[in-house]
Amino acid sequence: MRQRSLIAITAALAAGALTLTACGSRDEDGGGSSDSGNGGTTVVIGVDAPLTGDLSALGLGIKNSVDLAAKTANKEKFVEGVTFKIEALDDQAQPSSGQQNASTLVADKDVLGVVGPLNSSVAESMQRVFNDAKLVQVSPANTGPSLSQGQDWQTSKKRPYESYFRTSTTDAIQGPFAAQYLYNDSKKRKVFVIDDKKTYGAGLAGTFTAEFKKLGGKVVGTEHINPDAKDFSAVATKVKSSGADVVYYGGEYPQAGPLSKQIKAAGSKVPLVGGDGIYDPTFISLAGKGSDGDLATSVGVPLDQLDSAKKFTADYKAAGYKEDFAAYGGYSYDAAWSIIEAVKKVVDANDGKLPDDARAKVVEAMSGVSFDGVTGKVSYDEFGDTTNKQLTVYAVKNGAWEPVKSGTYTG
Amino acid sequence: MNELPQQLVNGLLLGSMYGLVAIGYTMVYGIVQLINFAHGEIFMTGAFGAITVYLYVLPDGTSMAIALPLMILGAMLVATTVAVGAERFAYRPLRGAPRLAPLITAIGLSLALQQAVWAWYPDARSAIEFPQIDGGPFEIGNVTIQTGDVFLLLAAPLSMAILAYFVMKTRTGRGMQATAQDPDTAKLMGVNTDRIIVVAFALGAIFAAVGGVAYGLKYGQIDFRMGFILGLKAFTAAVLGGIGNIYGAMLGGIVLGIAEALSTAYIADIPGLDQFGSQSWADVWAFVLLILVLLFRPQGLLGERVADRA
Numbered sequence: 001m002r003q004r005s006l007i008a009i010t011a012a013l014a015a016g017a018l019t020l021t022a023c024g025s026r027d028e029d030g031g032g033s034s035d036s037g038n039g040g041t042t043v044v045i046g047v048d049a050p051l052t053g054d055l056s057a058l059g060l061g062i063k064n065s066v067d068l069a070a071k072t073a074n075k076e077k078f079v080e081g082v083t084f085k086i087e088a089l090d091d092q093a094q095p096s097s098g099q100q101n102a103s104t105l106v107a108d109k110d111v112l113g114v115v116g117p118l119n120s121s122v123a124e125s126m127q128r129v130f131n132d133a134k135l136v137q138v139s140p141a142n143t144g145p146s147l148s149q150g151q152d153w154q155t156s157k158k159r160p161y162e163s164y165f166r167t168s169t170t171d172a173i174q175g176p177f178a179a180q181y182l183y184n185d186s187k188k189r190k191v192f193v194i195d196d197k198k199t200y201g202a203g204l205a206g207t208f209t210a211e212f213k214k215l216g217g218k219v220v221g222t223e224h225i226n227p228d229a230k231d232f233s234a235v236a237t238k239v240k241s242s243g244a245d246v247v248y249y250g251g252e253y254p255q256a257g258p259l260s261k262q263i264k265a266a267g268s269k270v271p272l273v274g275g276d277g278i279y280d281p282t283f284i285s286l287a288g289k290g291s292d293g294d295l296a297t298s299v300g301v302p303l304d305q306l307d308s309a310k311k312f313t314a315d316y317k318a319a320g321y322k323e324d325f326a327a328y329g330g331y332s333y334d335a336a337w338s339i340i341e342a343v344k345k346v347v348d349a350n351d352g353k354l355p356d357d358a359r360a361k362v363v364e365a366m367s368g369v370s371f372d373g374v375t376g377k378v379s380y381d382e383f384g385d386t387t388n389k390q391l392t393v394y395a396v397k398n399g400a401w402e403p404v405k406s407g408t409y410t411g
Numbered sequence: 412m413n414e415l416p417q418q419l420v421n422g423l424l425l426g427s428m429y430g431l432v433a434i435g436y437t438m439v440y441g442i443v444q445l446i447n448f449a450h451g452e453i454f455m456t457g458a459f460g461a462i463t464v465y466l467y468v469l470p471d472g473t474s475m476a477i478a479l480p481l482m483i484l485g486a487m488l489v490a491t492t493v494a495v496g497a498e499r500f501a502y503r504p505l506r507g508a509p510r511l512a513p514l515i516t517a518i519g520l521s522l523a524l525q526q527a528v529w530a531w532y533p534d535a536r537s538a539i540e541f542p543q544i545d546g547g548p549f550e551i552g553n554v555t556i557q558t559g560d561v562f563l564l565l566a567a568p569l570s571m572a573i574l575a576y577f578v579m580k581t582r583t584g585r586g587m588q589a590t591a592q593d594p595d596t597a598k599l600m601g602v603n604t605d606r607i608i609v610v611a612f613a614l615g616a617i618f619a620a621v622g623g624v625a626y627g628l629k630y631g632q633i634d635f636r637m638g639f640i641l642g643l644k645a646f647t648a649a650v651l652g653g654i655g656n657i658y659g660a661m662l663g664g665i666v667l668g669i670a671e672a673l674s675t676a677y678i679a680d681i682p683g684l685d686q687f688g689s690q691s692w693a694d695v696w697a698f699v700l701l702i703l704v705l706l707f708r709p710q711g712l713l714g715e716r717v718a719d720r721a
Contacts, residue, residue, distance in 0.1 A: 052529075052536050053537070054537060054538070056537055057537065197691055222689075223675075223689050224689035224690065224691045225691060226690055226691040226694065228640055229640075229690065230630050230637070231421075231425050231629075232690070233421040233424070233672070234421050234671070234672040234673075234676055235690050237414050237417045237418055237421060237676065238675070238676060240414070240417075241414040254538070258632070261631065265548060265555070265557050266417075267550075267555045282537070282538075285540060286538065286631070286632060288543075288631060
């Protein structure tokens with residue numbers, strides 16, 4: 001009988017472990033090689049993003065773009081007597097790792113600002129740590145509305161953390177924007193909504209659904225998937241039998257790719273539509289040939305349509321980074337540059353030296369930051385959200401994302 | 412549209428894959444009473460063995476008709492090497508130790524193998540694309556079967572048949588049964604039990620390797636974590652079917668796979684249960700089923716025909 005109880009224990013362990021699927025690997029190679037050497041003060045800009053794992057394509061783009069901003073500031077001697085340096089930590093898209101990284105960055109007195117994280121769920125775990133330390137955090141990618149406008153953002157907006165800023169638009173705009181495009185431009189009427197139950201995915205699916213229904217569309221089915229699963233065949237079969245003419249997915253590309261592929265394979269030739277979380281070339285390679293016609297909304301206007309982005313694109317190329325700057329490169333550069341601008345203001349106001357309470361001063365200076373960045377005019381509203389609320393619909397054409405329509409959501 | 416036939420096929424396919432991996436758990440358990448938690452990673456290294464053959468051994472553009480058999484061989488070679496190596500260096504030194512020691516070793520080995528692939532296999536930090544067999548999906552009635560799934564549908568029963576023949580008819584197979592029933596007496600009867608144990612690990616690895624190739628063909632991508640969840644599910648399947656019983660492993664896998672597919676498809680339609688019906692709840696329902704089966708049949712669906720020593 002002893003063996004049988006052993007099996008019972010291990011079965012219970014196995015059940016528990018199914019929920020704890022994080023893998024324990026970290027990569028803290030700092031990443032940023034800075035061109036220091038002119039003496040003076042060193043200011044560290046922290047970076048927190050998934051540098052390994054499924055979402056590393058986006059995370060490495062963020063890290064490299066921040067590194068480029070720091071190097072550019074050093075080269076131009078943008079802030080006299082201050083050398084910028086980056087410290088990049090890997091959060092593996094896990095809230096717990098994000099919080100540890102936040103504590104690590106707070107402990108380093110040279111860190112005056114942090115760019116990151118990628119995931120809204122990770123941001124939730126970091127905000128308080130940064131706010132308590134009065135350390136400014138600028139996310140290039142978080143789109144969850146509650147991060148800057150409080151839990152009750154739909155009814156009464158209230159900014160929960162003074163130190164939190166972001167350069168990306170929120171899902172309060174992104175979801176409805178997608179709904180309007182699908183209803184008015186693509187003439188879709190029956191949607192099947194799927195999400196991954198994470199802060200970002202469920203939130204986006206929620207704002208999308210509300211607007212789509214308001215417009216008169218019908219939700220013919222909803223489904224929540226397990227982000228660790230790879231087999232979505234049962235879900236795909238449900239989509240097919242529901243008769244939906246479009247699938248909306250709130251989540252990220254590691255699941256969206258296989259999901260799109262399996263939905264098409266099940267015989268349902270309807271486009272899968274998602275938010276900025278699926279706007280990545282990896283989505284197309286995971287989804288395969290059937291992904292032609294799939295749509296994604298993403299923050300801002302395509303970088304190659306912006307004159308302001310040409311210099312960034314060229315500089316990024318010249319710097320010789322191994323990885324592409326991906327979806328959030330421009331926003332990461334602008335996020336880092338806002339911190340640099342804020343540091344400059346603080347230094348200028350203090351006779352060219354950093355004050356003792358530099359962190360708090362930088363947070364104060366952030367709200368007044370305004371400059372022409374890679375993605376257009378960069379400034380922040382009273383919630384710390386970007387004032388640039390442009391979005392773009394992209395479609396997969398011949399194995400690549402192509403911009404279809406830019407605009408914004410107006411009530 | 413009646414989606415039941417399609418959902419049953421979805422479950423059968425998923426379950427066959429669980430079954431192929433579960434065989435390794437059940438055989439090793441039947442003979443040495445060790446729950447080899449690293450078995451999911453052996454499945455993973457098998458898939459990486461196959462992709463290595465495709466990417467680095469064969470010339471570019473080799474047709475899948477030629478490549479696939481070689482990839483399966485490569486998968487088996489790598490998986491067997493890892494499994495036999497694990498047995499020799501991680502488990503054999505602990506043969507006389509209390510049972511929890513090799514169990515924890517197995518968990519450690521599982522993590523070590525994952526991280527080794529992550530760290531040293533080129534581009535393994537994100538998912539690697541797996542080559543696909545050309546040809547459209549097949550429609551039978553209103554059931555769609557993907558080309559990649561055909562391999563799994565053929566490989567799973569074939570593997571089972573070969574294994575049954577091996578265990579029942581060959582000398583080594585009978586030696587395995589004898590060792591499972593009573594290792595000491597088997598040794599006295601002239602069975603080389605050390606060799607039998609190695610054979611059990613190797614056989615389990617071979618089936619896991621076939622499963623690894625099937626996974627790649629089915630989902631089109633492999634990554635270093637693919638074995639973790641699947642390994643746990645396969646272990647569940649082995650317990651469900653009756654750990655120690657090779658037929659039970661396959662049956663348990665198929666029951667588990669079908670339970671997951673049907674709970675995703677139908678639980679939400681039951682009034683009052685709509686929020687428990689999504690795919691994210693499928694695992695919960697699968698484990699509810701496991702608990703129910705173990706309550707009424709603690710020895711699993713097919714008992715412990717091979718290792719009747721509990």
